[in-house]
Amino acid sequence: MKPLTLYGSILVGLAVLATTPLYADNYVLRTAAMVAMYGALATSWNFIGGFTGYPSFSTAAFFGLGAYVGALCQRHGIPMVVSWGIATVAVAVFAALLGGIILRLRGHYFAIGSIAVVELCRLIVSSWSSLTGGGDGLNVPLIHASPEELMRFFLYVMLGILAASLVVTIIVDRSRLGFGLRCIHQNEDAAAMVGINTTAYKIAAYTLSAVFCATAGAAYASWTGYIDPTDSFQIVMTVKVTVMAILGGAGTIAGPALGAAAFVLLEEVFWANFIDWNRAILGVVIVLLIFFLPGGLLSLRTRLRRATGGAA
Amino acid sequence: QDAETIKIGAPLALTGGLADEGKKQDIVWKMWVEKVNDAGGLQVGDKKMKVELIEYDYQSEGQRAGQLAEKLINDDKVQFLFAPFGSGHTKIVAGVGERYQIPTIACVASSESVFDQSFKHLFGTLSPNGGMTTAMVKFFKEKFPETKTMAVLGRDDVFPKSMAEGIAKAAEAEGLTVAYKELYPVGTMDHAAALSSIKATNPDWIYVTGYTQDLILARKQMQDLGVTAPIVTMVTGPSYKEFTEGLGKLADGVTSSSWWHHATSYEGQGVWPTTAAFYEAFKAKTGGDPDYVHGSCAAAGEVIADAVKRTGSLDKAKVRDAIAATDIQTFYGPIKFGPNGMNLVRELPIIQVQDEDIKVLAPANIKNADMIAMPK
Amino acid sequence: MNDPILRLEGVSKTFGGLNALTDVSFSLNEGEVVGLIGPNGAGKTTLVNVVTGNLRRSSGRIMFEGEDVGTQKPYQAARCGLARTFQIVQPFPQMTVLENVTAGSLFGGGAGSLGDARDKARESLEFVGLAPLADRPAANLALAARKRLELAKSLAMNPKVLMLDEVNAGLNSSEIDGALDLIRKIADRGVTVLIIEHLMKVVLSLSKRLLVLHHGQLIADGPSAEIVADERVIEAYLGQKFAARLKEMHHG
Amino acid sequence: MAIYFQTIANGLMLGALYACLAVGFSLVWGVLNVINMLHGSFIILGGYITYFAWHFYGIHPVAMLPVVAVLMFTLGFVLQRVAINRVVSAPVLTTLTLTFGLDMILYNVMTYWFTATPRRITLDLGAVNLGSVVLPVDRLLGTALALLLTFLLYAVMRGSNIGRAIVAVRMDRTAAELMGIRTDRIYAITFGIGALMAGVAGVVFAMVFPITTNVTGTWLGKAFVVCVVGGLGSVPGALVGGLVLGLVESFAGFWFGPQQAMTAGFVLMLILLLTRPTGLVGVKGYE
Amino acid sequence: MAEPLLSLEGVTAGYGQIQVLWGMDLVVYPGEVVALVGSNGAGKSTLLRTISGLLRPNSGSIRFDGANIGGERPDIALKAGIAHVPEGRRLFRGLTVRDNLMLGAYLRADKSEIARDLEWVFELFPILRERQRQDATTLSGGEQQMCAVGRGIMSRPRLLMIDELSLGLSPRMVEHLGEALIALNKAGQTILLVEQDVMTAFDLSHRAYIIENGRVARGGISAELAKDPTVSEAYLSI
Ligand SMILES: Nc1ncnc2c1ncn2[C@@H]1O[C@H](COP(=O)(O)OP(=O)(O)OP(=O)(O)O)[C@@H](O)[C@H]1O
Ligand SMILES: Nc1ncnc2c1ncn2[C@@H]1O[C@H](COP(=O)(O)OP(=O)(O)OP(=O)(O)O)[C@@H](O)[C@H]1O
Ligand SMILES: [Mg+2]
């Protein structure tokens, strides 16, 4: 994609989400916010999973930790937005330290290690009741505002996180870091041989994959007003985000966010219309997408172009 | 606003981990709506209005429960919400209801922590858990005076955890020794380690909390490992027919508390004037016995019916106040909300499985069997 | 003469019980072209891996420009001017040839920006004669072109010492001639070259000095002509028939 | 003292079940490079078949072993042929996404038909006492079956032509084709064996655990841990991994309480991942 | 001469959009050693892959012993009697030398004959007998090449195709393998050989084909080609 087309499409996409309050009700806004949130999660995942090619399943761990750190800060009277900042920084530090350890693993083993992190976080948060309330979960001070205001506020918060993650993606893509990450993806040994500090680069990617998840998690906690370990550290969420990114096109700039939008909207449609079979139908859609669009939704463009004879 | 129907929204767990509980809510609410509409609808002022129930499956995922509550309010314009099963998800849905000032009736949430956030639109038909612990300890001590030590194993989840902690506190207050008290995390597949430790303390009373599948596994492993005690309580196992069905003979002797039992004989207003009438209707519809989830959920409908009738309109604020002032008798028992929105404390049944059947041991006015010791 | 640019002192490497390298010592002088030969499994690749930090030596010292680099990571080795090619070529398969080389100049060659790196990459593609294929994905190249890509990539890194692990294997005689010219040109720029090769034609025509590894031990180090006549080398490596052929060639 | 023996016994019996649960998953992952998200559902499906055969026709679970084995093998074989084979050489994330999608379908079908109600085979075979150590008969039987099946699979993988072919395909698909091995068929057979092992694990589990779709995720998670502890793709690895995990959970549960038992399992796994990524016995290629 | 064992006529093949072979014609007679030489990327390996069924020809015919095997799966070609020792040996990691050899006989059911052939491979390459319990990929390069050739022999092929016999082998090892091949051929084995080192190729073979850009540029008796000045200029420039 040419940069201008790309940036144009991204702006249009964000604008579509941002203008929902003008014509739609809160539920649509909420869905738009969900699209933005999952878009941000998938875009984050893309740093490690797409650019670097490391199959990371840590998303839910970062999201959940962000939610907990944010919630705890707020409960200690720290203003909401500051709490989100603290959560972001704390989780970034955590991810960098953790990355230093588990990024020594490659391929499958990394996948397992990163999924174990989610389970471990859940178990630790759940057994550290004195701090986290354990299985009881945590209440976050409710915001006193009308539902409409609140909804709009959180829509823009999530959109902001999404936009930030996209901007960082674009910057990384055009920088040394992005180039190096792609080299690592292709051949890690060769990457080291041309002078890439693979460890540092991977840690950077892993940390980037954590920051936006953490902010989103913290904002989410403030939004719902209640979090508990089971809902905050869900393996399903981790897998879903990965699936979204792959459906959209892993390693591309806008693909993961597009995949997230498609996934969330499809889920919405099926949930509303097929109570008993929504899960199966979504499963069928995923299977078909993998069969017919293994390169993700973005590869549809290339295909169409080829089919129509090269005119772009 | 659509003046023709009263819309009640319900995010339900029809698939996923809580599917069974969700389905129970679903079936009872449908029964209630059918019955109401057959009679022409609910009395609102001088006209009758039909009731429409709108349900969505939230797949046992908390995030989605909140989202669907929002959809119900915004897209479907419901005037009331029924909260889903469990304290955690109830909290999430109640948070949404509160924000939109939509009265939310929780029928399967009993932890006080759900109601202590000063929500003004959340009302629960279950009584506080607290009513289940002290009374039970007293009752057992009276029946089995030699009871000295107990062991508690609880699931680390809102309700089961609070019950485990509540009972331990109550027992110690009554002079029992709690020789073992541990929580097990969600997703535990094996209780052998805990049970072996419990066996080593040789307690007089074993108290386990958890969801049906946890309890079935725990009971079976107790049998396998030869862990037993004169009193074995599993909360809220025997309240569910799945528990007794899954365990067969092994269920015999297990005690539990419950919020409601169909052996009670309350009477009052609503589509089912007596407990017996509800029991018959349920039996006819499903072939099985109702448990407290069924009872409590059906009663939630009556709360709404009563409130709109007294208000005579669907005015949000008025209806909310009317619900807060609820004071009715139903087949489920008395309903009267305390300041935090929970149904008032009342004497709750203590039940026991005897010959694969559920018997009520207490309170005395509805008891239909005497307590037996756990068969060896 | 100056100090040697690279010096190994008693370097050993073991894999579990296997001694892949035992007490290997030698030095390379700046600008020299040296051949490293030895039977299959003698430890030649292992030696390169140890020098570039892909493997950690078990003992000994590796001195590069007077400093012990024995604990360096591969990327550090690359940045300080120790470049190598892989026996099994290791391109970034989905990237174009140009991008492959750009990676070399950007990260190893210390180029300031992506643009600079690209210019430098074009230069080294020109140098090895791959410029016409610059926009092809590396995965589509035939073996010879891939080996040249490896070369271009290491050149783009401004190496001081270049270790070539069988870059000519699988090339036929006339292609080898092209490759020889290329390596000579590189050496003429002042780069120190260590060539590992089983093709004696290549080794002999490029290097005046040979090192011979056998069972992980350095069994010979000296002028090429002497080494190929050494009985131990013939026994371990060349074989009688080939030695005879070599001798014939010298006389004929 | 007695409690230690009991804890060891508990750990070993649980561990054998874990081994049984993980071996098929490990094989499929190791050989096909497919992280089979369906594995948990396969186990439950095997359990349901066993339960319903017992419930409606009174067939003893052990008698169902061969039936479930054949059914599940066929299911796995066909699924690989028609679906997974299409992307089997794609990156691991793609196949994972595919099996994730397939699992959503299977899971939905099972919850729809069978509901989430936990079902249990109430055979209750009692227990035998060995000194002060109590050994539940059904767990003993499960342990025996788990060991037997694992050894059977090991024998097949080691001694037979098919076993060699499976390893060969894993290591180098093209070279295997040159040996005259029909790789797509071997893939299907391997996936079939994976499903079969899951199915028979389901039979064993049906005697020990309540069967419900709720636990598919938990069992899948266990399979992950066992694989790492033992070594990916290896039959003896799954056995060792299962036993070690069983023992660790059992002792951690005894010493630190059940809340820490699962945490201990994960911590063990992380430590192993970082110190011995090939697992306790997965040194060489996968047998 | 007798009927050809293998004959190709106008075979074209390639990878996806890229065509590599542009009309190959060649024959191999029973009992011969035939060498294929040619520059890098000329398509020699592609040709062997097409014959052994790893690759489908786009057109042309491949006849083996009278039957058309073009476009059949590799197991069909192998059953017909064609063994392919691929470039880079490609032994199976994690399997012992012996298991690797046994996989060569994967399609065969005649147990006693297999045992006999295994014995024969061990006679040909005694080092393999010593190392039969060792993981095949821990062998040295030359030993691996022997194992790969042995694995080819184990299918008891009527035509043994070897790609890049000497790649990465020490001169001494090349010599040793060459001797082994001659012994094999003396025992009646037909061999089609791809070899970069033209001198070695001409030394070992009866006839040779020179491949250029996916076509046969020349063919003939090896000894004559070796003397041909145009050939030595292009391929033997010492
Ligand atoms: N990572 C490793 N683990 C175990 N053994 C190894 C490892 N790498 C190499 N070896 C062994 O070390 C010895 C030396 O190998 P090396 O690759 O250095 O040989 P080489 O001289 O390059 O041979 P060739 O000429 O065949 O390339 C061999 O026996 C090899 O099997
Ligand atoms: N898998 C593949 N996909 C695309 N192109 C390929 C593939 N394999 C080989 N090629 C191309 O086909 C052409 C012929 O390759 P082939 O391997 O047959 O040559 P060769 O004569 O064996 O050369 P070499 O001496 O390098 O082994 C080359 O241009 C190569 O780039
Ligand atoms: Mg080497």
Ligand SMILES: [Mg+2]
């Ligand atoms: Mg070739």
